[in-house]
Ligand SMILES: *[C@@H]1O[C@H](CO)[C@@H](O)[C@H](O)[C@H]1NC(C)=O
């Protein structure tokens with residue numbers, strides 16, 4: 150500790166004391182929330198489920214797409230205990246792939262990326278991508294997985310060399326009058342080269358622009374870049390660039406493909422910026438309740454049903470993962486107490502819709518865990534599971550008071566984690582319930598804000614202003 154820091158320490162301590170004093174008197178009950186252990190219902194869906202949605206609508210120049218959770222529309226009978234445990238293990242793979250992708254890219258150097266002949270690998274393991282919206286491409290409705298971590302939108306295409314099973318009929322490029330192949334020598338094909346993770350190249354005997362996307366779990370899509378008429382709700386655009394996938398393999402949950410919401414020119418956000426101004430937002434529903442969420446294209450906030458004001462922070466650039474969204478996490482408070490850790494704000498933290506559990510630097514996680522245990526004390530412990538190591542046996546309780554968790558970002562923006570995003574149920578009977586935050590292995594790995602902590606929030610991405618907004622919202626009401 151430096152001399153300077155030592156002289157400041159008493160002041161800091163007294164400020165902290167003062168703050169705790171006022172927090173206790175004034176805000177006490179706001180710093181804890183009641184989690185009813187009975188409200189978590191592990192329902193099987195009723196009726197004939199479908200991932201296809203016809204509930205999109207447009208209002209004030211924005212389009213609202215219903216977003217479904219994969220677990221609730223696939224029609225499969227779910228063994229919840231198995232599902233909940235497998236999800237954590239997959240999440241670990243997902244994050245490992247992401248970290249190693251960053252390392253590969255760092256060692257390859259930025260200059261080589263644009264001329265890569267070897268297909269670049271996406272860090273995404275698809276099974277953690279859980280949210281599905283319906284788009285209309287070439288006049289056909291198709292359910293696709295939503296991903297903020299990639300750019301190219303693609304669907305399986307007929308004639309298909311190898312396609313995984315999907316629920317809806319395959320897109321047939323030969324019967325669509327608005328379908329057009331993209332030439333290899335076009336600027337659109339160039340775009341593909343520059344959008345990381347996709348390498349465009351020319352077919353051996355055709356002038357088509359071929360693409361390959363490899364995902365972190367061995368899934369892939371290969372095919373040609375094409376343009377087509379795209380409708381999102383009642384908003385429509387011509388010449389939307391997408392991948393017509395003729396050789397696809399992976400865990401895409403019976404959907405027709407994927408919609409890329411990343412930052413490059415190829416993403417649907419960039420391509421539709423004339424319609425929606427480069428702004429989109431989502432509300433991810435609590436997975437346990439089976440409610441729908443929404444993906445809103447466009448920035449008119451009057452359509453949101455947020456219950457708290459929107460607070461904005463700026464996006465920070467990351468040279469290694471340039472098509473991801475990064476923020477500056479400057480602090481975390483637990484039950485109103487600011488956690489002290491040296492490494493806040495040094496590097497950006499990745500905001501990801503495809504990672505489940507938030508990952509923090511080891512020093513930050515350690516401090517968060519200690520403060521949480523201090524405030525949530527007296528409950529019987531339970532064993533750690535996978536990446537989660539702060540676990541309790543709450544099966545003897547009907548409800549518990551849990552400390553609020555608030556993530557703070559540069560510019561006084563806050564993400565108040567919803568009560569459903571604080572604990573992860575490893576077992577449905579609440580005999581193994583864990584703090585839904587995890588530690589990275591090393592201080593220099595990339596921190597990630599996962600989708601579990603984004604539930605019941607309106608999360609607004611303004612790619613033009615490079616800002617990101619958060620507000621509390623109970624999803625399903627939009
Ligand atoms: C690109 O290739 C197509 C087909 O081979 C050709 O007709 C077109 O003139 C070429 N365009 C340019 C800009 O070179």
Ligand SMILES: *[C@@H]1O[C@H](CO)[C@@H](O)[C@H](O)[C@H]1NC(C)=O
Nearest residue numbers: 465477479494495496497559
């Ligand atoms: C995050 O914000 C803090 C405080 O404003 C600043 O000192 C730090 O440099 C920022 N970090 C990044 C990565 O922008």
Ligand SMILES: *[C@@H]1O[C@H](CO)[C@@H](O)[C@H](O)[C@H]1NC(C)=O
Nearest residue numbers: 529531542543544545546580
């Ligand atoms: C969890 O707590 C309940 C009630 O206190 C107890 O009956 C049960 O045996 C505990 N389960 C485990 C796995 O420890």
